[in-house]
Amino acid sequence: MPQTADAHGLREDIARCVHCGFCLQACPTYLQLGKETDSPRGRIALIEAMSSGRAAPGAPPLLGHLDLCLQCRACETACPSGVPFGRIMETARGNVMEGAAAPLAWRLRAAALRQVLPHRRRIAAAMALLRGYQRSPLRRVLRRTGVLGRLPRPLRAAEASLPVLPREPFAAPPQPPGLTRTVAMLRGCVMPHLYPRTHDATVRVLNRLGYRVVFPEQEVCCGALSLHAGDRQQARALARRNIDAFLEAEIEAIVVNSAGCGSTMKEYGALLHDDPAYRERAARFAAMTRDVLEFVVAETLPALGEVPVAVTYQDSCHLVHAQKVTQAPRALLRAIPGIELRELAAPDRCCGSAGLYSLVQPAMSARLLADKMDDVRATGANVVATANPGCMMQLEAGLRQRGIEARVVHVIELLDEAMQAAGGAAP
Ligand code: SF4
Ligand code: SF4
Known part of the structure; x- marks a missing residue:
């Protein structure tokens, strides 16, 4: 079954829920609020009401409960009936976005993502601005004068949660000679700017295990943010570009050190299941994708020194x-x-x-x-x-x-x- 189900597939997915409630204690929002409408079972009931026409798809209180879902999929792990909650939620959000009643906030979010995610240069420019701001006296002045405290809450949260960006973003290092096996690695959209040290460590580990690491030049964002925001068209467009970029290289695997990206990339086959031009290559791409930790654990590790922590x-x-x-x-x-x-x-x-x-x-x-x-x-x-x-x-x-x-x-x-x-x- 594709990750993004059609109306018939959505009904089938929903029908697998037997309302047992085993998922409730796994759901972070239910544990916080104790409300059925903010539980997996309750959200499935709301989505069922929308998809069967018993509730208006754009009704704000209903969408509020969908918005509050983290899409963490803890309910999938807990569910004994195998209800594919991630697919249900992505399909429901996609259906709302593609309908006439999509809320303005959803449309604006998707439009903003479209302006940024496919463009590595725009991301780099935004990160350079941010780097400059973090190192300038402006930040201290804004904090001291209380201006930051008066920003809208999302902006305040973003400002407070951002780590100080390293001076230099990740740059693909030259590869040591003599390595005969090759993997491709996803750089991702913001990770090269936020955590270049993680990418550097990943490349060093893969090199020590005998792999040359390549970085396809035409790589773009994996599409996870768009998919979770209900913008399936954009997620599919990004997936196609990555498939073209990565499958050009002669590689044994596509290694990813960002769990969110890897999860979406492993579902490209399902995402493009209805696209005859990409279906086969999307499935091949998905089958080649490995989280770096599952990839490395299957290798024979060299001697490891002590890390006393x-x-x-x-x-x-x-x-x-x-x-x-x-x-x-x-x-x-x-x-x-x-x-x-x-x-x-x-x-x-x-x-x-x-x-x-x-x-x-x-x-x-x-x-x-x-x-x-x-x-x-x-x-x-x-x-x-x-x-x-x-x-x-x-x-x-x-x-x-x-x-x-x-x-x-x-x-x-x-x-x-x-x-x-x-x-x-x-x-
Ligand atoms: S555990 Fe599964 S079957 Fe039971 S209520 Fe939750 S989603 Fe439905
Ligand atoms: S995805 Fe996470 S937050 Fe959403 S219903 Fe499931 S467990 Fe709750």
């Missing part, structure tokens, strides 16, 4: 619930000498990042982050590891706000540190 691991929703990758990050962390892994009370519960969620639903995002920080503090860990740039940003913001002395890393960075500690410079 107490680590807690936050599952990224789109790694654990969408890609079902749970053990690989933990196996890698346990393989590193010196690491003490201390599990969170609810490691697979969303931290409130969820793509644009922290901007469009800042209040719920802040509640989820506050709970997550309580859990982090309880572990006493001095490193918080995860597998997605959005989670990294959100967790860093939480640690800053709460004054918790810990650093946030991607798991691959700890593996890179361990390889370096063993004396293994990249070849």
